[in-house]
Amino acid sequence: MRLSSFQGLLLTLAAIGGVFLLVGMPPIQAGFIVLGLALLALPAWFSAPVVRVVGGALLAAVLYLFLRLPLPPALAIVLAAAVGFAAWCYVPPRILRRVCVLVPSMVLLVYVTSLLMYSAPGSPFAQEKAASDQVIAAKRAAWGVPESPTEFFKIYMTRVLEDFDFGPSLTVQGRSVMDLLGPAFPVSMSLGLTALVLACAIGLTLGIRAGLRPNSFADYSSMGLAVIGISLPNFVIGALLLMVFALSLGWLPVAGWGTYSHLLLPALTLALPYAAYIARLSRAGTIEVMQQDFIRTARAKGLSEREIVFKHALKGAILPVVSFLGPAAAGIMTGSFVVETLFGIPGMGHWFVKGAINRDYSVVLGTAIIYFSIVIAFNLLVDMAYAWLDPRVREDL
Amino acid sequence: MARAAATLAPEKGTSLWADAWRRLKRNRLALGGAVLLGLVAVVCFVVPVVLGLDSETTDPANSFHPPDAHYPFGTDNVGRDYLARVLVGGQTSLLIGVAATLASVLIGVFYGSLAGYYGGKVDEVMMRIVDFLYAIPYMFLVILITLQFSKEARGNPLPIFFALGMVQWLTMARIVRGEVLTLKNREFVLAARTVGAGDLRIIFRHILPNILGVVVVYATLTVPAVIILESFLSFLGLGVKLSWGVLVSEGVGVVNPIESHAWLLLLPSLFLALTLFSLNFLGDGLRDALDPRTRR
Numbered sequence: 001m002r003l004s005s006f007q008g009l010l011l012t013l014a015a016i017g018g019v020f021l022l023v024g025m026p027p028i029q030a031g032f033i034v035l036g037l038a039l040l041a042l043p044a045w046f047s048a049p050v051v052r053v054v055g056g057a058l059l060a061a062v063l064y065l066f067l068r069l070p071l072p073p074a075l076a077i078v079l080a081a082a083v084g085f086a087a088w089c090y091v092p093p094r095i096l097r098r099v100c101v102l103v104p105s106m107v108l109l110v111y112v113t114s115l116l117m118y119s120a121p122g123s124p125f126a127q128e129k130a131a132s133d134q135v136i137a138a139k140r141a142a143w144g145v146p147e148s149p150t151e152f153f154k155i156y157m158t159r160v161l162e163d164f165d166f167g168p169s170l171t172v173q174g175r176s177v178m179d180l181l182g183p184a185f186p187v188s189m190s191l192g193l194t195a196l197v198l199a200c201a202i203g204l205t206l207g208i209r210a211g212l213r214p215n216s217f218a219d220y221s222s223m224g225l226a227v228i229g230i231s232l233p234n235f236v237i238g239a240l241l242l243m244v245f246a247l248s249l250g251w252l253p254v255a256g257w258g259t260y261s262h263l264l265l266p267a268l269t270l271a272l273p274y275a276a277y278i279a280r281l282s283r284a285g286t287i288e289v290m291q292q293d294f295i296r297t298a299r300a301k302g303l304s305e306r307e308i309v310f311k312h313a314l315k316g317a318i319l320p321v322v323s324f325l326g327p328a329a330a331g332i333m334t335g336s337f338v339v340e341t342l343f344g345i346p347g348m349g350h351w352f353v354k355g356a357i358n359r360d361y362s363v364v365l366g367t368a369i370i371y372f373s374i375v376i377a378f379n380l381l382v383d384m385a386y387a388w389l390d391p392r393v394r395e396d397l
Numbered sequence: 398m399a400r401a402a403a404t405l406a407p408e409k410g411t412s413l414w415a416d417a418w419r420r421l422k423r424n425r426l427a428l429g430g431a432v433l434l435g436l437v438a439v440v441c442f443v444v445p446v447v448l449g450l451d452s453e454t455t456d457p458a459n460s461f462h463p464p465d466a467h468y469p470f471g472t473d474n475v476g477r478d479y480l481a482r483v484l485v486g487g488q489t490s491l492l493i494g495v496a497a498t499l500a501s502v503l504i505g506v507f508y509g510s511l512a513g514y515y516g517g518k519v520d521e522v523m524m525r526i527v528d529f530l531y532a533i534p535y536m537f538l539v540i541l542i543t544l545q546f547s548k549e550a551r552g553n554p555l556p557i558f559f560a561l562g563m564v565q566w567l568t569m570a571r572i573v574r575g576e577v578l579t580l581k582n583r584e585f586v587l588a589a590r591t592v593g594a595g596d597l598r599i600i601f602r603h604i605l606p607n608i609l610g611v612v613v614v615y616a617t618l619t620v621p622a623v624i625i626l627e628s629f630l631s632f633l634g635l636g637v638k639l640s641w642g643v644l645v646s647e648g649v650g651v652v653n654p655i656e657s658h659a660w661l662l663l664l665p666s667l668f669l670a671l672t673l674f675s676l677n678f679l680g681d682g683l684r685d686a687l688d689p690r691t692r693r
Contacts, residue, residue, distance in 0.1 A: 117541070
């Protein structure tokens, strides 16, 4: 039996919907998810001109939502339209196709997260002292958390789209999600970025050093370190670092946040597993590049070893690393849940875990949206960097 | 290599697996990993039964007892035998590692081979969904899935198998899909089709045996990833009742400058590290053995 591609799509979606219905999901929710997945898949059928139009329009719409708050509406519309038009003209279709997928996937993420939060046992209003039904109903109405997840999704999306408001926290009295995450965002970002930079610096140094002289002492020692980094969970590394540097030697503070010395241990803890992975990738990349003909040519024309490595080999050696940076950024973000807990850092990971345990729906959704946006933005950047480094990819960008 | 073997013994070609086994035997690190892993597993599963160790009996008079002849691993804050706790915790960690990996292999192979075999837009749609799930930080999904189970249920390992299996299948699906894509246009598939084999038969009887090597390698590397993930969850207080992750996180809690009960952190960390080391070495060795192209 051969299927046409469109029949294949319908079959896939129907199968997924069927599975959802089988496990007892209400038809509305299953329908919503299948619809979301369909929207996610649809851009695969768009031809390049359609992608340009839809992508440009979506980009303009998203931009308008952001610009509308600080600017007068007319100016916001004009600016957003201008950017959308520019995107239509100049941005490569591959990137615009990404945009077409991203907008529905963000909406789908919010919906699926609300569903998962709602289906978890317990509720944000469960307290030690049982409140009467009327009190709970009044609270649900006041905070915009009705009984049905689909209703909640509607209220939440309207609030976000109309006022860019992520709602009140359901468990921290009198604070909005913005109040909680606003100060936490720069904390997590500086931790994550420091960790990423450290991971690249350590990983590339070890990997290239090992790759230039395979099977030497430098190689074995670097790769031995890398295996340790990959094999140990980062909170074990963190705890050991704490024992040595904070407790025994007393050089660095045990926990807390505020100065650079507070940043060092957690960032190192977070970075080491990724440094190890980057070291392996760049070792393999270096070995491969050094066997290429153009390196032989460079040697033949009498370049120094240093010039060969830095001018010619490096670019090839870091290609596999660059494509790993997207997943690494996502991993560092999630790793920060653990590291922030271990070192007592007031970041977003802390709020996510707390929100999930306390069933604080709006805090969880807020962190989800922020994490997802960061990962997406980073993946886009990585894609562009990859195209810049590797001309073979640039062609079809 | 294969040609050399053929000239030596022309009547008998060596199979992929025999070749792989020969290469694996030469890799000391991988063999050492396999032996060590077997040792850890035997110790964790056999010793508590043979010695009749009990991980739950408390003995408050002997709390924080340092390791000695009677308590080889010391005791914890309420005087429970730490040897028993480390070994029984190891059972859970190993079981979760293997079970969640099996779940992820089943889902990933099924999904990936369908996507790769049907190709085209079906593939595009199915991989789009994988991409979407990939972009969500996995820990996030695991936590949300673990929350689905009540507090009592969360103590037992089953929800954790499920949650970890649900996120780990993504990479497996991608790998299997890539392999199937390259295999499905080969002559043997065409041959199977000409004699009238159906799609499912072609996928499961003809293509899958050829990608088993890759699947085995990746599964070996998934086990340590799952064990680490489980320990993260336990560290955050969302995991099982007793596993290496739980012990390490409790150990982190009691280490302080005034009264360092370092063994509570170091012993479970040591077991965890040994297991993860050997799994990683074994996985790397298997990859080199089964896929000589990537050998460096």
